[in-house]
Amino acid sequence: MINSIVATGNIGKNPPKLKQTTNKDGKTFSSCWFSFCIKQHGKYANKGIWITCNANGHHAEKLAEWCGKGDTLTIQGKLMQGIGEEGEKFHYIWIDEFSPHRNMNQELKGQIQELDGSDDIF
Secondary structure, eight states: OOOOEEEEEEEOSSOOOOEEEEOTTSOEEEEEEEEEEEEOOGGGTTOEEEEEEEEEHHHHHHHHHHOOTTOEEEEEEEEEEEEOTTSOEEEEEEEEEEEEOSOOOGGGTTOOOOOOTTOOOO
């Protein structure tokens, strides 16, 4: 069974905010959660599907740095099920890869630098 989803949509009202936690061993982990709207076509064109997304590690750091409310992304990941604080089940997308589109945060426009061969983008 393959669990893979690819979607293009917009970051919602909750832009990615980086959260860093440290475990007992002193290792620091980065993560971010954000809402994501996937536009539909045809009969349901005016209704978006909202889903929560989660990124970890390097992906989380880059999402928080590069992307903000309203930005368009193409994401690839896995559909997962989580359990909320009150025991309720919810679905989210665990991001494996992402690609920001041209409408990145206004603060970053004009500040894009050339990357040398040693820089990882994702």
